[in-house]
Amino acid sequence: MRFISILTVVAMTAFTGFAQVENDLAAYKKSCEEELAKATAIFRSLESLDGEKTVETVLKPLNEMEALLEKTGGKASLFYNVHPNQEIRDVAENQEKELTKLYNEISLSRPLFEAVKKVDVSATDEQTKRYHKHMLRDFRRSGVDQPEEVRNRIKKLNEELTELGQQFSLNTRQDVRSITLSSTNDLAGLPEDYIAAHLPDTNGTITITTDYPDYIPFSRYAENDELRKKLYIEFKNRAYPTNGDVLKEILIKRYELANLVGYKNYADFETETKMVKNVKTVRNFIDEVSAIARPRAEKEYQVLLKRLQQIDPKATAVGDWQKTYLEELIRKEQFEVDAKAIRSYFQFGVVRDGIFDLTTALYGVTFRPWDTEVWDPDVTAYELLDGDKVIGRFYLDLHPRENKYKHAAHFGIQGGIAGKQLPVSALVCNFPGKGDDSALMEHAQVETFLHEFGHLLHHLFSGNQQWIRFSGISTELDFVEAPSQMLEEWVWNANTLKMLAKNKEGKTIPPELVEKMVAAKEFGNGLFTTHQMFYAATSITIYDQNPANIDLSKTMDSLQEKYSMFKPVPDTHMYANFGHLYGYSAMYCTYMWSQVIAKDLFSRFEADMMDKKVAADYRKNILAPGGSKDAKDLVEGFLGRPYSFEPFANWLNSDSTN
Numbered sequence: 001m002r003f004i005s006i007l008t009v010v011a012m013t014a015f016t017g018f019a020q021v022e023n024d025l026a027a028y029k030k031s032c033e034e035e036l037a038k039a040t041a042i043f044r045s046l047e048s049l050d051g052e053k054t055v056e057t058v059l060k061p062l063n064e065m066e067a068l069l070e071k072t073g074g075k076a077s078l079f080y081n082v083h084p085n086q087e088i089r090d091v092a093e094n095q096e097k098e099l100t101k102l103y104n105e106i107s108l109s110r111p112l113f114e115a116v117k118k119v120d121v122s123a124t125d126e127q128t129k130r131y132h133k134h135m136l137r138d139f140r141r142s143g144v145d146q147p148e149e150v151r152n153r154i155k156k157l158n159e160e161l162t163e164l165g166q167q168f169s170l171n172t173r174q175d176v177r178s179i180t181l182s183s184t185n186d187l188a189g190l191p192e193d194y195i196a197a198h199l200p201d202t203n204g205t206i207t208i209t210t211d212y213p214d215y216i217p218f219s220r221y222a223e224n225d226e227l228r229k230k231l232y233i234e235f236k237n238r239a240y241p242t243n244g245d246v247l248k249e250i251l252i253k254r255y256e257l258a259n260l261v262g263y264k265n266y267a268d269f270e271t272e273t274k275m276v277k278n279v280k281t282v283r284n285f286i287d288e289v290s291a292i293a294r295p296r297a298e299k300e301y302q303v304l305l306k307r308l309q310q311i312d313p314k315a316t317a318v319g320d321w322q323k324t325y326l327e328e329l330i331r332k333e334q335f336e337v338d339a340k341a342i343r344s345y346f347q348f349g350v351v352r353d354g355i356f357d358l359t360t361a362l363y364g365v366t367f368r369p370w371d372t373e374v375w376d377p378d379v380t381a382y383e384l385l386d387g388d389k390v391i392g393r394f395y396l397d398l399h400p401r402e403n404k405y406k407h408a409a410h411f412g413i414q415g416g417i418a419g420k421q422l423p424v425s426a427l428v429c430n431f432p433g434k435g436d437d438s439a440l441m442e443h444a445q446v447e448t449f450l451h452e453f454g455h456l457l458h459h460l461f462s463g464n465q466q467w468i469r470f471s472g473i474s475t476e477l478d479f480v481e482a483p484s485q486m487l488e489e490w491v492w493n494a495n496t497l498k499m500l501a502k503n504k505e506g507k508t509i510p511p512e513l514v515e516k517m518v519a520a521k522e523f524g525n526g527l528f529t530t531h532q533m534f535y536a537a538t539s540i541t542i543y544d545q546n547p548a549n550i551d552l553s554k555t556m557d558s559l560q561e562k563y564s565m566f567k568p569v570p571d572t573h574m575y576a577n578f579g580h581l582y583g584y585s586a587m588y589c590t591y592m593w594s595q596v597i598a599k600d601l602f603s604r605f606e607a608d609m610m611d612k613k614v615a616a617d618y619r620k621n622i623l624a625p626g627g628s629k630d631a632k633d634l635v636e637g638f639l640g641r642p643y644s645f646e647p648f649a650n651w652l653n654s655d656s657t658n
């Protein structure tokens with residue numbers, strides 16, 4: 001009987017499409033409470049469900065619960081980051097906290113797990129089987145099937161790990177170090193505004209801190225090598241030695257956690273749900289990419305060394321603290337590109353319309369204004385149409401304002417369910433052009449715009465799923481960035497960039513200028529890639545063993561010797577402030593992994609970047625499935641073969657710089 005009442009509740013509420021944006025505090029608060037209450041009611045009913053456990057009685061209500069949680073969570077996350085009304089932001093923040101609590105409870109609910117386990121899916125379709133399998137896998141990973149004392153230990157470990165993670169980043173943030181300069185002469189090479197912002201104090205000395213606005217320009221432009229090295233050492237020692245112990249604790253607790261839920265170590269646990277699947281693939285990847293990048297890295301290293309010898313004829317090696325400075329010099333001297341000339345081609349309005357036109361040209365879909373309420377007068381809303389059918393909706397919130405999220409990101413507000421609800425997204429950025437379409441953008445901003453728009457398209461194109469869990473950008477975490485990374489190619493090609501780049505006289509960007517931009521961007525890629533593999537190797541190595549006796553300094557130094565072109569600098573302890581060792585844990589390789597996959601996907605577009613047939617194939621095989629297939633199978637479906645390193649290798653070695 002209970003089951004019937006759940007379905008009634010659900011039928012009336014869950015799938016009524018997108019709840020409008022509320023700008024009224026009381027209305028928003030009410031909708032938050034109602035959505036949370038409805039989701040909780042479904043959860044409780046499932047926990048106490050009597051009778052047969054079937055797709056109808058368990059999996060479908062579960063899907064409806066997940067859809068509700070996803071929708072209310074999506075809106076809360078968006079509002080918390082962008083809503084101009086402080087009180088609405090507070091309600092949204094509270095909603096996010098409530099949802100975290102509920103999610104934790106759901107993932108550790110033994111009765112719910114038992115109910116899901118009892119469902120027989122042997123006679124169902126592939127998607128239902130996959131949904132069921134993923135559900136059980138995630139339950140097992142959370143430890144719900146363990147005896148009570150183990151479950152309690154897991155809960156405690158998770159709480160302690162969250163705290164340790166916060167402690168690690170707090171220690172790094174708080175340990176601001178500095179060097180003292182004796183006069184303005186020590187600032188030689190730095191831009192005027194930097195010098196003006198760093199005038200000598202009453203004692204005649206100047207303080208340069210390890211905070212980014214101080215550190216980054218100093219390491220890039222300061223001519224004084226000794227001071228650059230001194231600041232570098234301070235920077236690489238932030239939170240040392242405190243965080244050495246914190247990181248060790250994190251490693252030990254994660255190792256125990258992985259053991260408790262049946263894994264040999266934390267790296268095994270982490271890789272299981274990623275496209276890489278296992279540690280062996282990660283290790284092969286690191287070694288293969290290193291081998292590919294090495295020749296180019298060596299060539300680039302020689303270029304840096306030669307330039308260094310012009311400054312110091314006795315130099316025999318380039319230090320890590322000299323890399324950024326020398327690269328900047330070479331970029332300026334060899335590939336000088338006029339930043340002002342580049343900017344003149346990127347008017348905000350032309351870029352925005354050009355991105356729409358590019359999407360239409362590739363996929364045949366169209367856009368039209370969506371008449372709906374928005375949270376700020378700056379926000380615009382659109383519908384995405386395939387033929388005359390609306391397939392998704394989105395908001396563009398593209399300019400800065402007070403109390404708004406400061407970066408650029410795509411927010412998936414709700415995923416799509418076939419025949420029931422359309423996907424809805426928002427793009428939140430901080431571009432120039434508020435009230436002025438002719439405002440000029442940096443090329444890097446244009447790249448960001450297209451990258452984030454790539455996530456938006458992925459979210460909307462995949463919004464036709466049976467199970468909400470597979471809708472939107474629900475693919476493996478190490479594949480999520482690949483489609484957007486691939487799309488960036490379109491802003492580095494003169495022919496496609498034409499669509500987005502017209503100056504006030506209506507002239508499109510000259511191909512020679514684009515060529516120069518590409519050359520400047522690509523110088524240093526070999527060095528960058530090999531150094532990234534040093535980080536990736538560190539990340540997998542410290543999680544791929546029993547950490548009880550690990551020596552973090554020794555481990556990191558020996559991996560730097562092996563992978564990077566730059567030797568470890570004595571008395572530095574980068575692990576004490578390298579937050580990704582907590583955040584990405586064993587999977588720091590993610591960024592480069594998806595870059596390699598992106599180059600592989602792009603290989604089919606290389607002959608003609610505007611080929612509609614390839615684009616249609618790409619949409620069908622890569623974007624539309626969302627998380628309904630393993631990323632490895634998506635890639636194979638599109639390429640007609642397993643993924644390969646070859647396109648990445650060809651790109652890296654088609655050295656346009658020397």
Ligand SMILES: [Zn+2]
Nearest residue numbers: 451455481484
């Ligand atoms: Zn991204």
